[in-house]
Amino acid sequence: MDKFIRVLVDFSAKVLYNVVTRHISHDKAFQHVLREYRKASTVVPLKALYWISHDIVADYYTIKYVDKLIYGGKGGTSFKRMARLWLVFRGLESEHLQEFIDNVERLRRRLLRSMPSKYSSLEEILDTIDDPVERLAVELSYPTWLVRTLVGLVGLEATRDLLTALNEEKWWIRVNTLKTDVDSIAERLLDKGVVVRRDTDLDYMLEVLDFNEPLHHLEELWRGEIVFQDKASAMVVEALEPEPGDIILDMTAAPGIKDTLIMQLTDNNAHIIAVDVSRERLRRTRNVLKMYGADPSKIELVHADSTHFKVSKRIDKILLDAPCTSSGAIGKDPAIKLHLNDPSWIEKFPHLQSKLLENALMQPGHYSIVYAVCSILHFEGEEQIIRILNKASLVLPRIPGTEGYSVYSGISRYVRRFFPHLHRTQGFFIAKLLKH
Ligand SMILES: C[S@@+](CC[C@H](N)C(=O)[O-])C[C@H]1O[C@@H](n2cnc3c(N)ncnc32)[C@H](O)[C@@H]1O
Numbered sequence: 001m002d003k004f005i006r007v008l009v010d011f012s013a014k015v016l017y018n019v020v021t022r023h024i025s026h027d028k029a030f031q032h033v034l035r036e037y038r039k040a041s042t043v044v045p046l047k048a049l050y051w052i053s054h055d056i057v058a059d060y061y062t063i064k065y066v067d068k069l070i071y072g073g074k075g076g077t078s079f080k081r082m083a084r085l086w087l088v089f090r091g092l093e094s095e096h097l098q099e100f101i102d103n104v105e106r107l108r109r110r111l112l113r114s115m116p117s118k119y120s121s122l123e124e125i126l127d128t129i130d131d132p133v134e135r136l137a138v139e140l141s142y143p144t145w146l147v148r149t150l151v152g153l154v155g156l157e158a159t160r161d162l163l164t165a166l167n168e169e170k171w172w173i174r175v176n177t178l179k180t181d182v183d184s185i186a187e188r189l190l191d192k193g194v195v196v197r198r199d200t201d202l203d204y205m206l207e208v209l210d211f212n213e214p215l216h217h218l219e220e221l222w223r224g225e226i227v228f229q230d231k232a233s234a235m236v237v238e239a240l241e242p243e244p245g246d247i248i249l250d251m252t253a254a255p256g257i258k259d260t261l262i263m264q265l266t267d268n269n270a271h272i273i274a275v276d277v278s279r280e281r282l283r284r285t286r287n288v289l290k291m292y293g294a295d296p297s298k299i300e301l302v303h304a305d306s307t308h309f310k311v312s313k314r315i316d317k318i319l320l321d322a323p324c325t326s327s328g329a330i331g332k333d334p335a336i337k338l339h340l341n342d343p344s345w346i347e348k349f350p351h352l353q354s355k356l357l358e359n360a361l362m363q364p365g366h367y368s369i370v371y372a373v374c375s376i377l378h379f380e381g382e383e384q385i386i387r388i389l390n391k392a393s394l395v396l397p398r399i400p401g402t403e404g405y406s407v408y409s410g411i412s413r414y415v416r417r418f419f420p421h422l423h424r425t426q427g428f429f430i431a432k433l434l435k436h
Helices: 002-022 026-036 046-058 060-071 079-089 095-100 104-113 122-126 132-140 144-154 156-166 182-191 231-240 257-265 279-291 335-339 343-360 382-387
Strands: 172-175 195-198 205-210 226-228 247-250 271-276 299-303 317-321 368-373 392-395 416-418 428-435
Touching: 002 026, 002 046, 002 079, 002 335, 026 046, 046 060, 046 079, 046 095, 046 335, 060 079, 060 122, 060 132, 060 335, 079 104, 122 132, 132 144, 132 156, 144 156, 172 182, 172 231, 182 195, 182 205, 205 231, 226 257, 231 257, 231 317, 231 368, 231 416, 231 428, 247 257, 257 271, 257 279, 257 317, 271 279, 279 299, 317 343, 343 368, 343 382, 382 428
Parallel strands: 247 271, 247 317, 271 299, 317 368
Antiparallel strands: 172 205, 172 226, 195 205, 368 428, 392 428, 416 428
16 A cells, blocks of 8 residues: 555656646646656556546645645645645545545545644635635635636636536537438447437537546547537537638638538538648648548648738638637646646737737638637637727627626627536637628
């Protein structure tokens, strides 16, 4: 047991260290540490290493606070100490830990004895915090500035619901109707223990309610019959209303998931100019398009910087699914929460989004634009739209979702937001514009 805990702590600390210092996702950090520390999986099952390191990353702000309270910030950041504190103060709530350790309470008490702590539960620790915003930030493990911002936008209770739901991973499946039909996929998935529910808004979407085996093992995925795509992400394409014959400029196309949906909705009859600044991601796009049966003769892949790129032909529609903080996708990768504590990383997005939007408005002719970000932050959503309203007009996208943040009363009715606690999706912002 001692060796088991030592390896688990060492491994998780290395993952946390990599996420913090190299600015990478939990999955990437996990793969990296596994390559360097392969023998860890001979002592602790891979599943335990994955999920416990995942949960330690997800609970970073909680354990950081506990660490400061107990050790007073002495000795700088010790990732191993943080991993041990997680076992003590979060371990009891973790179904992943319970799965691999018979008596978590005994382990907790033993570890606690080696700590200079007068606290024995997270509840007691949370009671030391008077400010409700700070308390919520520690309890749900988010940077305080983010919680304060959201409380200013939607209030304390809605922020609690939003951030609680955002901590959970949600799975949606898009059925690729270019290759198969929804009923037969739903039946086959059920036979494999994947319980799905048909969506009432989009007939090709399935909400995953339960599953036993990792979803990435499904052969339907490798055959291109299903796509893991969030419902809110599909709504971005729905807002564009692609029609057969449309010429569509996708300014930030890679890895091409939304383009495959455009081709699905138009039965491979749209023409797409798919631009991306990343050569590596465009290479992946080529494979994705092929895998999902999108007609390659209808899609031009262009390696260019869309802050400057100009099309030479008439276009009907622009899709701008802009690079963003991905704060709406924290459920998929808890490392995003840690990156959100780096102001220099956050600041680069609004600037880039403005430049991309400006250039979207500089193409020849008349066309509509759908601007979207997978973000819950106002400065990547409403504030970007307000800035360019002298050059374009807002049109109401024909999609569900809620209005934008009400403090932006001039535009909130015309834009759409999706939230995990209200729509069981990722957090997304979607606006539709007509170029003057
Ligand atoms: C949110 S992702 C797009 C996802 C894509 N629409 C899909 O559904 O698969 C944003 C993309 O913008 C690209 N990007 C970032 N800056 C860019 C720029 N200046 N010009 C073109 N593409 C850019 C990134 O390489 C990334 O692939």
